[in-house]
Structure formats: structure tokens, C-alpha cells
Amino acid sequence: MSPVILFILGVVFVAVGIAVSIALHEVGHLVPAKLFKVRVTKYMIGFGPTLWSTKKGETEYGFKALPLGGYVSMIGMYPPNKDDGSVRPSSTGMFQTLASEARSMAHEDVGPGDENRVFYRLPVWKKIIVMLGGPAMNLLIGLVLTAVLLMGFGISEPTTTIADVSKCQVKAGETVDPDSADCKPTPAAAAQLKPNDVITSFDGKPVTSWDQLTGWIRASAGKEVSITVERNGSPVTSTVTPVLSARPVVGADGRQAKDDAGKLLYQDVGFLGIGAQTALVPQPASSVLPMAGENIKQVAGVVLNLPARVAGVAKAAFSEEPRDPNGPISVVGVGRVAGEVAAMEEVPVQARLAALVGLLAGLNFALAVFNLIPLLPLDGGHVAGALYEAVRRRVAKLLGKPDPGAFDIAKLLPVTYVVAALLMGMGALLIYADIVKPVNLFG
Template identity: 85%
Template sequence: MTPVLLFILGVVFVAVGIAVSIALHEVGHLVPAKLFKVRVTKYMIGFGPTLWSRRRGETEYGVKAVPLGGYVSMIGMYPPNKEDGSVRPSSTGMFQTLATEARSQAHEEVGPGDENRVFYRLPVWKKIIVMLGGPAMNMILGLLFTAVLLMGFGVATATTTISDVSKCQVAAGQTVDPNSADCQLTPAAAAGLKPNDTITSFDGKAVTSWSQLTEWIRASAGKEVAITVQRDGNPVSTTVTPVLSARPVMGNDGRQATDAAGTLQYQDVGFLGIGAQTALVPQPASSVLPMAGENIRQVAGVVFNLPARVVGVAKAAFSEEPRDPNGPISVVGVGRVAGEVAAMEAVPLQSRVATLVGLLAGLNFALAVFNLIPLLPLDGGHVAGALYEGVRRKVAKLRGRPDPGAFDIAKLLPVTYVVAALLIGMSVLLIYADIVKPVNLFG
């Protein structure tokens, strides 16, 4: 396949994955709502004009033109006006008008016999289950994709097979022409080691892993040791003398460590001048939850610092500043990354597919965490409203006061509109930035 076709396939793969994730997120709301006998009038994927819909029982299922989300419509999302028990306004203020219009829309499809099927009459715990159903579904999908990634494909792990042999010894930050007289052969090149050699023993000890071999090499500076490799099915023995060389100190995140002043760290260790081939090694089921937890922790960090990170994206989009590769990106950016991964013909197909599966896992965790932000119109905002209702009722009961009834979350609609406007603005900014200055993950 051509790189262009592979790029398109990568974009389509992730686009379908996102669409399915959104659809199942809404199923997470739909199923408990129906189990609790709430009448659900619509289940829609996307926003804007309806492209296709079909009614099944009392619910209309459909797809809309703008595939940037979805929603489930339940009757009676907001309680009637407390003062008169209706949906009519008790005043003519702007905020009151917004709340009244929302109540009217929530009750316009409430018919005879639906009095006990409205959302606002649900007990607090049922409201929370309905609203947490969407994020819970994304969490489950994230776990499933993580399980497929780790147990089905595996983790890229360094093997004991040599990928490359450096010809010249080069100090950190310097370059040397391999054909010049300044090129001093590395111990590996001098010993005749070659790419695709598999190292089987070092200094008389059997080599079982690359990390083990690395530690032995680092500790053997200046010492001549025997080394055996498997080459084209035959054992080949020789000797090598690792040289003392300043090598980068790597952190737990896989990046070169720095000190408090931001200076890159190096240490003097034994050096041969070889690199390792990598292979996908399937992991046990016990590795899924820790990996998922780390993914969620990283996503939560991005969400927690979202305002500052969005400001950083804005600065980069309208200046010469580079984009933060760990910052937020839009669906356009995600599609671009997926396309670039799929088009990497030098990378084995299995590794490319594994990367795309991992991308979908991260996206689902991001959807779950983001929707748990306790602000309307996000699911977390509805959960916060239900929790407030529960606390208010509990306090009233302890004080011997009448039940205050369902919390009128429609009163928070002005905040909802502000948050919705900010979310739309953020989405537009991220899409613009991903077009004019996309994140460069692959150099």
C-alpha cells in the first residue's frame, strides 16, 4: 500500500474507534435509564441535522451530521417550578427565563402515566448511576483496549539481538566522520560484531535479557571479556573490551534525566557501541490494571492543568513557540497522529496496529476523566447536582424539616451555557492549532 492510503486507513481506524466509543458512552446512560423505567425519547450520535433515525418502541435512535459527541434525551430532566408545581416562571428575569424554557422542554413530552417515569423523580443513587454510566463505559473500553494491547500485542521490549553497531567512539554531543582518521572504532566494531547477531553469553555467563547484558557491559569498562553470539545459526566467539564513556542517565519516563538546573545528566560507564532490536512481548493479565492506572493518572494530570495547557496551545498557535507534545490535541490532531503511525512502513504492521489500539485506550480514559469534571453540561456536573440533592435532603431530615424535594438543576443553566461556550471555544482553538501547528511526536 502507498503511504497516503495507509495514512487514510489509520485515520479511518481511529475515527471509527472514536465513533464507537461515543456511541457506547451514550449506551452507558441509556441502559440504566431504561432499567429504572425513565422514558428515553432520543438516543443520538452527533449534533446538528439528523442524517438517519429510526424509532424502536418509545425511543428514536439516530445519527446526526456533526460527529463530535452524542446525547440521550430523558423526560423530566428538571423538576417543575417549586412555587406552583408547574413549569411556568415565577418571575421574568433572564436567568429565570432560561430555566423555565429548559423545564418546558424537559416536560413537553411528559404524557399521562409518565408522572413516575421522569428523571427528576429518581432516587439520588439512581441518578448517579445513570450519569456515571457513560464515563464507566469509557473506563471499561479503556481497560479492554489496554488488555488487548498488553496481552494480545505485547510491550516493545529490547531483545538480545543486535540492531546496529556504531563504528566510531563519539563523545556526547559530538559527531565524527566514520571514514576519517579521527574515527576510533568502538569495541563492538573492533570485535567484528554485526547487526542481527544474537548475544548468548558475556564473560562466561548466559545472557537472558538486554537489561542484564547492559548492566554487565556498564560494569566491565577496561576489562577484556569473552562474548559469544549466534550468527546465521552458528555460534561465533570473540573478545571485547568495553571502554569508559559518558552515557546519558535515563529517567523512569524513558527520557534523559536532568538536575535541578535543567542540565542533562551523564555518567561514566562501560560502553560497547551496540543497539538492541525490539520485539512485542505479551504481558500477563496482572499488568493491565497498573498500566490503565498510569494512563488515567497521566490523563488526569492533563485535565487538571487544562486551562494552563490550552493557554500554551494558543501561544504556540499564534507565535513561533513549539507545541507541547504532552499537551491536549483535538480529534483532528488525533486523526493526524493515527495516520502518521499507520504510514510508518519501516515499522512492523503489528507494532503500528498496537500503537493505534493504545491510542484508543488513551482516548477512552480521556473521555471518562473529562466527563467527570463536576461542571454542567458534563456528566460530572449532573452527578454533583445529585450529590447536593442527597446532602440537602439528609440535612433536612436530620433537622426535622420537610423534604426539600429534587434539586432544580435548571437554575445552573447560565453556568452551563458559559461552560459549553468555553468548551466549544477550546475545541475550535485546538482544531486550529492542530491544522496550522500540529504536534510533532515522531521528529
Template identity: 70%
Template structure:
């Protein structure tokens, strides 16, 4: 049964990612057709075509390698010099690459398509078409996040104790096997038990676990009154938090680590208790802030991508551990999805919620990644359109001749280099996710 659940989780996410890719391309397709650009092909995947059907002037199909997709629009680049639209430039290997790309872009352009080519569009239309794909991923992420937060809720700590540690152990150290001779935690010494509901600490009502934790951390060495409920009865006792090393918790709720991956700690009060958790549904107003937080976190990972990739390479080919907050490939995403689905001790609703959250994160990552202003990503095309608009405005300001469409084909050598780098990074991530996967569940 566990194996079937694992496979089911992988398939769930695989289908979800495939649909996300398809809708990403739909985000390009719809505005292109709206602006009368002739779209010749709408393909999901790369490589040999497994299935296709032509409807109107567009061929729709699925290819063998489910790693992306594309929308083919005629006239993506201006025509070659000699057609009178683009000034000739120097010859050489790079020029040959650009020339061949321009020729391919105009192979299917007929006389009737003179005003249906992409390169002749106004700048704002080009930007809308190229941003359509990432915007679709953002919308998918928002919808999935709304379903997750408003429909399933999020696991939040309650004021009821879920665990009471028996022994005082240095942070990060293993629990001793002989519990009889260890130093008891303040909570164990006070007789607290799992299931006890906290009422007040040091005279302050306990209504939120986070506020209670902050109060405890600030009360080291101080003997304070503690009130809790057990089996419907109110019990009053006293307790003294001990001063010990505790992890520094970041804004994301995770323990902070330094550059070497070691947890950052601070001396603070400690009782030795942990809360139970409950799923609490969030209002609609919580959705966009949650999406914003996720986008910001993903953006931070993207900005540190070169450093993260170096760390992944070091971990993949050595005994160093993987950074759990680093990027993972689709293989890693599938593995995480399978592990989540196979957790039979976790309620099914919680597993489904986690898988939906995983798909939401994938779509938000696609949104952020595709905005990188580097070809062949959508952000690279947007950057080219913005440059075209800027130089036309400068020419207009100085009453110069309109320079015409920007020939983005000149950047193809850089595009090929970037594509090779992206493929190499993807291959490294897949390899690392196979030989040393990220361990998110201990």
C-alpha cells in the same frame, strides 16, 4: 499506495471513535431505561439530523456534526417555581437561563410521566446513569488493551544487538558526516556487530536489556569482560564503558524533560549499542495494571491541562516545538493513525496493534475527561447528585425537612461558560494539530 494506507488509517480510527461515542451514549441509555426514565432521543453527533428512526418512545438518529452525542431524558431538572416543587429565587439573566432550561426539560412530560422524570430518581440511580457513559469507555479501553497485550503483545527489547554506533557523540548532538576521524564508541572499538547476542557482562548473565543497561551505566571507566554469541559461536572480549551524559528515563520508559522541554541528563556509563525488539504476548494479569498506568498518565495530563494548553498556544503561534506528551485533538489522532498505517516498512500486525492501542488510549481519555466534576461533563452531574445526597443526609441528621432534589439548572450559567472554554480549547488543539502537529516518529 501510501496515500491509500494513510486514508485507511484515518478512517479506521474515525469509525472507532464514532463507535466509542455511540457506546458511551448507550452506557447512559441502558440504565436510564432500566430505571424507567423516559428517553425521548438517542443521538450521535450534533446539528441537523441526517437520519433518525423512532422505536417505541425513543427516537434514534445520527446528526451532521460527528462531535459527541447525547441521550435526552425528560425532567432532567425540577420544574419551575410556581409548580410548587422548587422555591423561587432571584430574577435576572441567570435565572432566565435556568427557567428556560427547566421549561424545555418538561415540554414532553405528560401526566403519565410523573414518576418517570430524571430529577425524581434516587441519588444512586442518577449516579449510575451518569457514570454509565464513562464506564462504557473504560470497558472499551480494557477490552482493546486486552486484545493488544494478549493478542498482539508488546514490543520488548531483546538481548540481541540491533545497532552498534560507530562514533561517540554528545547526547542530542548530530552524528558527524566524517566517521573516519571520529572517536569510536566502546562497542565499535570492541568489534561488536548488529546481530550479536549478549551472554554476560562483567560476569553477570544478560537476560534482560533493562538490567544490562543499568549495569553498563554503573560501570563507567571500568574494564569488564563481555561474552556474546555470533553465528553460533561464543566470543569473549573486554570492554570499558565511557562516562558521558545520558538521558534520565522515567517510569513510563520515556526520557524525562524539564520545564523548558530540555532532556534531563546524568553522567553514566555508555557503550553505544541498541537492542532489537520482539513482540511478546502478555498474560491476562498484565491488562488491568496497564490500563491503570494509562489512566494515571492521562489523569496527570488532565490535571496539568491549563498549563498544557498555554504551552500549545505558545507553540501554535511561535517557533516553539510542541510537547509530544501533551493533549491532541481528534484531528491529531487521525493524523497519527494515518502516519502509522502508511509505514509500509513496519509489519501490518504492528500497525494494527498500534492503531488498537490508539483507540484504547482515546477511550481511556474519554473516561478520565468525562469524570471531571464540571458541567456539562458527566462528572458535573455526578457531583450535583452527590451534593443532593449530602444535603439530604444533613437534613435527616438534624431532623429538618427534606430539601428535595438539587436544582442543578441553577448551575447552567457556569455550564455555558465551561462549554465555551471547552470549545475554545478544542478549536485551539485542532488549529495546533494542523499548523504544528505533534511529531511522534522523528
């Protein structure tokens, strides 16, 4: 299959995965709303003109033209005007008009018998459950996909089989022509080790893992030791003397560590000149939650520093600076990464599928965390409004004052529009950056 077709298939795979994730996110709102008897009038995937819809019971289900999200419409999202109980505009002030118009739209479908089926009449805890249903669904999807990734596919780990043998000893940051007189053979090349050799012992000790072997090699600089490999089913033993060489210091995240000044760190250790073949190794169920937690932690770090991260993207997009590979990307960037992964023909199909599943898991964790930001129109903003309502009612009760009733979150719509505009601007910037200065994950 051609790389172009593979690229397209990767993009389609992730696009469908995102669409399903959005649809299930909205199901997370839909199900508890219906369980709590709130009348749900619409369940839509996308925005803009309706492409297709069907009505089942009292709810219209359908797809919109712009696949940029989804929504669930519930009647009575905002309470009536506190002064006169009206849902119609009662003021000519701009902010008051915005709130009144939204209030009016929220009550358009309220009919006889619906008085106790409006959203704003729900107890606070039920409001919170409805609003957290979407992010909770994304967390669940991310958790399931992480389990599939770890337990089904496995994690790529180095094996004790040699993948390649370096011909020349090369200092960090330098290159040497392997056919020139400057090429000093590596200990592995001098010992005539070959790709596909399986290392079975080192210095008389059985080798059970690549990490174990690496530690022994690093500690054996200048020492002549025996090494045994299995080659074509037969053992072959030779001697090697690891040389002292500057090698990268690898951090806990698997990347080369840097000092406080941002300079890459190296250390002098024993070096043999071999690379390991990798294989997908299934992991136990106990590894799923820690992996998911680490993924969520990384996403939360990006979200907490989102303004600075977006500013960095803007700077890179309009300058010669490279993009931060750990920074935010748009759906365009995600699609490009998925396509590149799918088109890597030198990587086994199973490993590519695992990478795509991992990408979808990360996206769902990102959707969950992002939607928990306590700003409207995000789910976290509605949760914050419900919590404020609970606190206000509790304080009124403690002070012996009348129940202030449901909090009119419609009054915050001006803030909502500002946040929505900022989110659209951020999305446009990320799409532009992903076109003119895409993130380079594969060198």
C-alpha cells in the same frame, strides 16, 4: 500499499474507534435509564440536523450531521417550578428565563402516565448510576483495549539480537563523519559484531535479557571481556573493552531525565556501541490493571492542569515554541498521530496495530476522566448536582425540616453555557494548534 493510503487508513481506524466509543458512552447512560423506567425519547450520535433515524419502541435512534459527541434525551431532566409547579416561563429575568425554557423543554414529551418516569424523580443513587454510566463505559472500553494490547499484541521490548552497530565513538550532542580520520571505532565495531547477531554470553555469563546485558556493559568500562554471539546458527566469540562514555539518564517514564533546571542528565558508564532489535512480548493478565491505572493517572494529571496546559498550547501555537508532546490535543491531532503511526512502513504491521489500539485505549480513559469534571454540561456536573441534592435532603431531615425535594439543576444553566462556551473555545484552539503547530511524537 502507499504511505498516503496507510495514513488515511490510520485516520479512518481511529475515527471509527472514536465514533464507537462515543456511541457506547451514550449506551452507558441509556441502559440504566431504561432499567430505572425513565422514558428515553432520543439516542443520538452527533449534533445538528438529523441524517438518519429510526424509532424503536418509545426511543428514536439516529445519527446527526456533526460527529462531535452524542446525547440521550430523558424526559423530566429538571423538576417543575418550585413555586407553582409550572414548567413554563414565569419570569422575565434572563437567568430565570433560561432555566424556565430548559425546564419547559425537559417536560415537552411528558404525557399522561409519565409522572413517575421523569428523571428528576429518581432517587439520588439512581441518578448517579445513570450519569456515571457513560464514563464507566469508557473506562471499560479502555480496560478491554488495554488487555488486548498487553495480552494480545504485547509490549515492545528489546531482545538480545543486535539491530545496529555504531561505527564511531561519538560524544553526546556531537556528530562524526564515519569516513573521516576523526572516527574512532566503537568497541562493537572493533570486535566486528554485526546486525542480527544474537548475544548469548558476556564475560562468561549467559545473557537472558537486554536490560541484563546493558547493566553488565555499563559496569565494565575499561575491562576486557569475552562476548559470544550466534551468527547464522554458529557461535562466534571475541573480546571487547567497553569505553567510558556519557550516556543519557533514563527516567521511569522511559524518557531522558532532566535536572531541576530542565537540563538533560547524562552519566559516565561503559559503552559498547550496539542497539537492540525489539519484539512484541505478550504480558500476563496481572499487568492490565497497573497499566490502565498508570494511563488514567497520566490523563488525570493533564486534566487537573488543563488551564495551564491549554495556555501552553496557545503560547506554542502563536510563537516559535514547540508543543508539549504530553499536552492536550484535539481529534485532528489524534487523527494525524494515527495516520503517522499507520504510515510507518519500517515498523511491522503488528506493532502499528498495537500502537493504534493503545491510542484508542488512552482516548477512552481521557473521555472517562474528562467527563467526570464536576461541571455542567459534563456528566460529573450532574453527579455533583445529585450529591448536593442528597446532602441537602439529609441536612433537612436532621434538622427536622420538610424535604426540599429534587435539586433544580436548571438554575445552574447560565454556568453550563459559560462552561460549554469555554469547552468549544478550547476545542477550536486545539484544532488550530494541531494544524499550524502539531505535536511531534516521532522526531
